[in-house]
Amino acid sequence: MVIAALIDTLGLLWRELGHPLVRLLTFISIGLIVAGFIEAMNWTRKMSVVAAPMIRFGHLSDLTGAAFSMAFFSGVAANTMLSEAYEQGRLSKKELFLANMFNSLPAYFLHLPTTFFLTLPLIKGATFIYIGLTLGAALLRTLGIAVLSHFLLGPENLTGKHGQREAESVNFRLAGQRTIVRFKKRIRKIIRLTLPVYIIFFGLSEAGMFQLLEEVMADHLTWLAWLSPKAVSIIALQIAAEFSAGLVAAGVLLQDGTMTYKEIVMTLLIGNVLSSPIRAVRHQFPYYAGIFKPRLAMQLIVFSQSFRAFSIALVALLYFFLVM
Structure with a gap:
């Protein structure tokens, strides 16, 4: 009886806590890798072309434009891109808030198929x-x-620090190495923050x-x-x-x-x-x-x-x- 109860409890913890947490960290990891690689390859300016008219009018940076384009495919990757730029001082707090809300349209399209067919x-x-x-x-x-x-x-925000490495030539191998180094450093910090927060919210939900x-x-x-x-x-x-x-x-x-x-x-x-x-x-x-x-x-x-x-x-x- 005790063993059966323990197995049931472990099964419940895996379904309700373990699996969702692993899934969340997996998507965050993918987002980190994608965002890191794009940044390492200096593709932010090219990706920002999608929203170029609004970016120029809003005096927003290429990083915001690139995050906007990325948000059509992955909200995690887009937010990761913004977070890293902010922590590195290449994005002001004011623009971070504006960029996060600016991504409303691509975030909507990301969930549109599910909403429509439901x-x-x-x-x-x-x-x-x-x-x-x-x-x-x-x-x-x-x-x-x-x-x-x-x-x-x-x-002046259009010509800020975010464009300093635009002229640097980077091949795929070097970009991959930079991405791995940044990923390892970043994922440790994310896990340290995500685990306790997710467990606390799981406990609140179960309560x-x-x-x-x-x-x-x-x-x-x-x-x-x-x-x-x-x-x-x-x-x-x-x-x-x-x-x-x-x-x-x-x-x-x-x-x-x-x-x-x-x-x-x-x-x-x-x-x-x-x-x-x-x-x-x-x-x-x-x-x-x-x-x-x-x-x-x-x-x-x-x-x-x-x-x-x-x-x-x-x-x-x-x-x-x-x-x-």
């Missing part, structure tokens, strides 16, 4: 409205940061802390009395369970004609905003703390999530008042 079977035509509005919010965030950066960063917070939020939605009880129930599911749970409920109510496309879309947008804070701290912080210092990671999450919530709330208001 929503389409459940809410059908409303999917295109919901996706269009959330995409508009992501585009608004990126364009907004470009405008904000134009005033917060001076033109029911996040579930309790989600239930408290779900139970205090009286200020949404202007919405129908069915809409409030969908939002409560999004907060207390998962986005997919709210989608299923929305799909059922849409199918039986209880709610219209507009009501479904508005409800999902509101639930998106309200469910974001806890999910960001629960899922995003352990990964961010492995790339940035914990305090800086929390600051980045607060700024980016606040900006995200504001943009979604704005497009929701426009949709509510402009669409009959």
Whole structure:
């Protein structure tokens, strides 16, 4: 009996803690290697061409442009690139925050296929409205940061330290050696930070802390009395369970004609905003703390999530008042 219980406990720890942690560290390691190699090969200027007009207008550096391009394929690699540049003094703290929020658009596209194919079977035509509005919010965030950066960063930022090694010729072998050296140094620090943070958050999750917070939020939605009880129930599911749970409920109510496309879309947008804070701290912080210092990671999450919530709330208001 004791051995069986021990095996079950070890199995649970591996499924809920070990495997997710190994997976997280694997993706961070891949991101470190990719970002390190790109930097070693001096490809940042070439990669920044994708967002060149916005980069120039926003007085952002080539490193920010390269991170923007990389974020379409790997958010970990993009953030790793920004983190290393900041720690090496080649990126100011101000630009680090701006660059992190500037990557809203590629980060959105990275998760778009999953979101689209999850929503389409459940809410059908409303999917295109919901996706269009959330995409508009992501585009608004990126364009907004470009405008904000134009005033917060001076033109001299375009010709900063990040371009000093541009003329250096580096072959693949030398770049690989530099990448390995930097990876070994960086991964040790990341593991030292990530392990305790992830274990603490796992303990909080197992103790029911996040579930309790989600239930408290779900139970205090009286200020949404202007919405129908069915809409409030969908939002409560999004907060207390998962986005997919709210989608299923929305799909059922849409199918039986209880709610219209507009009501479904508005409800999902509101639930998106309200469910974001806890999910960001629960899922995003352990990964961010492995790339940035914990305090800086929390600051980045607060700024980016606040900006995200504001943009979604704005497009929701426009949709509510402009669409009959």
